[in-house]
Amino acid sequence: MNSKTYESVREQVFSEKLENGLQVFVLPKRGFNKNFAFFATDYGGADRRFKVDGEWIDTPEGVAHFLEHKMFDTKDGGNALSLLSATGAQPNAFTSTQITGYFFSGTENFETNLRVLLDFVSVPYFTDESVNKEQGIIGQEIHMGEDNPSHALYYGLMKLLYANNPIRDSVAGTVESIAEITPKTLYDCHKIFYNPSNMALVVVGDVEPERVCEIAREVLPKEAGEQPLRDYGAPETGVPTEHETTREMEVSQPMFMAGCAAKPVSGGEALQRRDIVGGLAIEMIFGSSSPFALELYSSGAVGRDFGGGFESAVGVAYTMFGGQCRDPQSVYDKVKAEIRRVQAEGFDETRFNRVKKATYGKSMRTFDSFDDVAYGIAQSHFHGFDALRGPEVLLEVTSDEVLKFVRENVEPDNMAISLVLPLKPQHEGNGE
Amino acid sequence: MLKAERREILPRVNLTCVHTDKFKTSFITLNLINGISRESIASYQLISRVLRRGTAKLPDMEAIAGALDELYGADINPNTRKIGELLGSGLTASFLSDDLVPKGENLLEHVAALLGEMLLNPRTENGLLYAEYVESEKRNAIDEIRATINEKRSYAIRQLTRKMCADEKFGIFSEEEDIQAITTESLTAQYKKWLAESRVEILYAGTAEFDTVAAALGAALAELPRAQVGAEPTTDIRLVPVTEEPRFFTESLDVLQGQLVFGFRLGETMKNPDYAALSVFNTVYGGGVTSKLFLNVREKLSLAYYASSGVIDYKGIMIAFAGVEFTKRELAESEILAQLEAMRRGEIEEWEFQFAKRAVVSGMVANLDSPGGIEGTYFDMIMKGLDCAPEELAQRAEAVTLQQVVDIANSVKLDSVYFLQGTEVGNEQ
Incomplete structure (x- = not known):
């Protein structure tokens, strides 16, 4: 296996691309009891339209997530969750817009658990009955999401920022869309996206790197598959479809999430650097030591949950910010004014260097989290960059670069706001 | 160590x-x-x-x-x-x-x-x-x-x-x-x-x-003032429910999913609590993906996306909860209680018991692999007055017997049930 040592973060990573196209990474954590294995496919909620054998295929909202639930069923009528739990491991899985990840963390029988993980994710088994049954469970998961104001805020904003990109739609789908899913849909998508060349395996823990590759070779299919071409819709203009959306929900006070689209960067080191630059821009404007954000907090305009972020996914990128507050419109206006001020006046160089130092320290500390490390490595592999170089790249970034990002990518005129407001008082809580 | x-x-x-x-x-x-x-x-x-x-x-x-x-x-x-x-x-x-x-x-x-x-x-x-x-x-x-x-x-x-x-x-x-x-x-x-x-x-x-x-x-902290105080405060652990019959509470909000929550008293077992046995008991009942609540309420009956339980051993109570359709409340309620009833009768498969034990032991050991987990583990031991190494706690969990789990199930008593329902259901009543 290839091995690479990262002096700045004091970690070593072993990697190898297997004959079947699977990329394997092992980050040894000597002296730890815990091990963590993460097996991911570059297939998420947004991968709904893709080309196979020269033909474009459209699938309903929520297939990737539905598939994630159903992969745990094994052919003998058992469940992989139970198999992994036999050794006390904690198995789970998630589906994001971009990827589906299956993982366990455990302290015993690592090799047995790894075999189970690789096996159940690569062998599909679905029946009409099992698919129907899952519709009830996922239906409840969808309702749980729909009762959640953060969910409403996020998807509200995505629908404003993007006209075509599937990031607009809930990863879990809707009760109606998942009703269209059949065993065939699931088998087809599994065949296309769960081929080893579209996947990555990351292990963090006190394990022997070579053994991980050996087990993967034994358990997984031998042949590589094709990398499906995906369609995320017609190019976006960067201008919101509308500037505002509002929902009333059972919440205590108004909440908002606002933001704007940034120019997408396709992948590789340019994407890594841009994510870091975007993160620093957010930290400078909305972060825990930003005079602007602290003034909003001190004056009572926003609460502790106020903050921002920069995200890149499935061919789009966006800046967002929000929280709970009495008067979202006024906070929104103040943010726009602050961004215009920054664009005109630039950053305070002293503070920029301090924020960089702080961000460096915090990014080093994330290496204590097995989950975050594994997830970061898999995600960066799919995007074509090296996650462990993050802290190094961070140190290279200049304030001019961050300012340029704000000037070119955070345009107040292209912002949109998603609001959740408390219900009008027509039915006071009743019945006890 | x-x-x-x-x-x-x-x-x-x-x-x-x-x-x-x-x-x-x-x-x-x-x-x-x-x-x-x-x-x-x-x-x-x-x-x-x-x-x-x-x-x-x-x-x-x-x-x-x-x-x-x-x-x-x-x-x-x-x-x-x-x-x-x-x-x-x-x-x-x-x-x-x-x-x-x-x-x-x-x-x-x-x-x-x-x-x-x-x-x-x-x-x-x-x-x-x-x-x-x-x-x-x-x-x-x-x-x-x-x-x-x-x-x-x-x-x-x-x-x-x-x-x-x-x-x-x-x-x-x-x-x-x-x-x-x-x-x-x-x-x-x-x-x-x-x-x-x-x-x-x-x-x-x-x-x-x-x-x-x-x-x-x-x-x-040299300047920290220190005053004389009386006895250190403690927690009043009630062994029996407040009323003989369980109490029911309902509330209506504009929601799509009902929230069903049960409050139990752990009972006699709290006279001399075995924390490791309580964890194993909870894990069998509703503490993870091999628990009775997960496998029956969710996987078998598809009534909920989540159905789990948690023990608050400091206070001697257990809480079980599930998010369900409003119309499935009764079904979910009887299933959640039926699973506890089964445990009281000793209907716990050997694998259910072993898996729960492994999960508890492994969870304790894995906790020591993060700074926050170490803090939480030691803080908990200090507050419970347990003077041992955390690794010893894991050994105690290994020693828990099936009978202890059944005994705890028989000690647990339902005190209260709370249901959060939608406004439309509420208006019909």
Whole structure:
């Protein structure tokens, strides 16, 4: 296996691309009891339209997530969750817009658990009955999401920022869309996206790197598959479809999430650097030591949950910010004014260097989290960059670069706001 | 084995130091521990938030944030936790381990000093806590209390606790009117009492040795006032439900999913609690993906996306909960209780028992692989008065027998059921 040592973060990573196209990474954590294995496919909620054998295929909202639930069923009528739990491991899985990840963390029988993980994710088994049954469970998961104001805020904003990109739609789908899913849909998508060349395996823990590759070779299919071409819709203009959306929900006070689209960067080191630059821009404007954000907090305009972020996914990128507050419109206006001020006046160089130092320290500390490390490595592999170089790249970034990002990518005129407001008082809580 | 040392560094101030060089993060928590009371809970939860706003030397959040940035992005945040009917409140710090700091600066000393400064030298005005900060944090605390309704699952669990333990200290939460009633004068008085009278538990996990940590924190807290106090507060553990028949509570909100929550008393088993056996019992019943609730309520009957249980051993209660369709309430309710009934009859497969045991043991061991997990594990042992290594706890879990689990199931009694339903269902009634 290839091995690479990262002096700045004091970690070593072993990697190898297997004959079947699977990329394997092992980050040894000597002296730890815990091990963590993460097996991911570059297939998420947004991968709904893709080309196979020269033909474009459209699938309903929520297939990737539905598939994630159903992969745990094994052919003998058992469940992989139970198999992994036999050794006390904690198995789970998630589906994001971009990827589906299956993982366990455990302290015993690592090799047995790894075999189970690789096996159940690569062998599909679905029946009409099992698919129907899952519709009830996922239906409840969808309702749980729909009762959640953060969910409403996020998807509200995505629908404003993007006209075509599937990031607009809930990863879990809707009760109606998942009703269209059949065993065939699931088998087809599994065949296309769960081929080893579209996947990555990351292990963090006190394990022997070579053994991980050996087990993967034994358990997984031998042949590589094709990398499906995906369609995320017609190019976006960067201008919101509308500037505002509002929902009333059972919440205590108004909440908002606002933001704007940034120019997408396709992948590789340019994407890594841009994510870091975007993160620093957010930290400078909305972060825990930003005079602007602290003034909003001190004056009572926003609460502790106020903050921002920069995200890149499935061919789009966006800046967002929000929280709970009495008067979202006024906070929104103040943010726009602050961004215009920054664009005109630039950053305070002293503070920029301090924020960089702080961000460096915090990014080093994330290496204590097995989950975050594994997830970061898999995600960066799919995007074509090296996650462990993050802290190094961070140190290279200049304030001019961050300012340029704000000037070119955070345009107040292209912002949109998603609001959740408390219900009008027509039915006071009743019945006890 | 981890190397831990615990010593009293000031009267009723204990420092527990877990020495480890496995992590990039070092961790310190200052926990001021008191009995819960309606008179003090709102103030005690508010104090550390006000302290975090400004100190004599660093008068506002901008100054504090600047100092933390300079310490390579160290975090210091207010913390509060309920430990049965005790309240721990104070500050939590996490920061980059000294050996990773590029210029070899000593972060531990600086962070300890900053913690001491925040705790003991807040920004004041005419001898009182700074009024603007008190008012602003009161407002934020009220907003956060109101916001508990936003997350329906945790809201429902809180409502069950409130109603089930209405006459117990465990059912006391910081209420909006209590916060409204706080004045700068009253909070300053409570602050002084809090500093002087609290039992203090300090935990550190990181690369430094005990003496170094004790020296840094000892210097930072040298001015901590210490008063004579009576007996240490304890938790009143009630073994039987409040009424013979379970109590039922229903509330209606505009939601799509119903929230069903059960409150149980753990019963006789709490006379001499075996914490490891309680964990195994809970894991068999509703604590994970091989539990009876997960496999039956979710997987077999498709009634819920989540159906689980949790034991609050400090108080001797168990809470079980599921998010269900309004119309499936009765079905879910009877299934959740039927699963406990089955356990009482001893209907626990060998694999269910073994899997639960493995999960408990593995969870305990894995917890020691993160700085926060180490802090939580040691804090829990200290508060339970368990004087052993955490690895020994895992061995005790290995020794739990099936009969112990069945005995606990038979000891558990249902006290209350709470259901959060939609407004449309409510209007029909």
